[in-house]
Amino acid sequence: MKSIDYDEVEKKLKPYRESSLEYLKRAIFDEPDIPFDLSLQNDRFCSDSRCTGCGACEAICPLKAISMARDPEGFSVPEVDESKCVHCGKCHTVCQVFVKKESSEDIHCFAVKNSDQIRRVSSSGGVFRALAEKTFSENGIVCAAGMDESYHVYHMFAADMEELQPMCGTYYVQSDLKDSFFKIREYLNAGKKVLLSERHVRLRV
């Protein structure tokens, strides 16, 4: 049997370890990415490893030059149509990786669970359902990840408990945000409350 060359294994693993460590440090200390320079044509977006696929850049682009595609591992990434881009830099101003947010004193943590009956048909303690009920009681809209019959996970909208059903599970894949930001903006402009459920790390809102 061929023996394993551990020195070679170590050599191959080293860059991955270093990049993981770098990623963790940036996440813990919340450091912004390199500053944006409009003169650098290909520097509109954060580095691939830091992009969360939130789609904010796509939503803000006034010329619809950005569209979200899937990388070979299935994650959402922005693609830009160079023929439309005028290098206004708006996409950069909303990218959570570049925009350093002030840390808020107003952060609270709660431990909550719903009734036994609700938890039997929910995940994560049934808290999402309780928040959704409250939103509906105030004539609001809920936007959250759900799965359709083709096993496609994306952010969908619900105006009542029946429409909420596909959103009540947990999906261990990155949800497609599609045009959620556009729709949310329309609802907010129409004076509706919107409950958006998404991981903090992806949206940092």
Ligand code: SF4
């Ligand atoms: S620089 Fe402006 S036009 Fe170009 S992709 Fe970004 S937002 Fe769109």
Ligand code: SF4
């Ligand atoms: S705005 Fe979101 S999708 Fe666009 S580059 Fe930044 S993290 Fe990626």
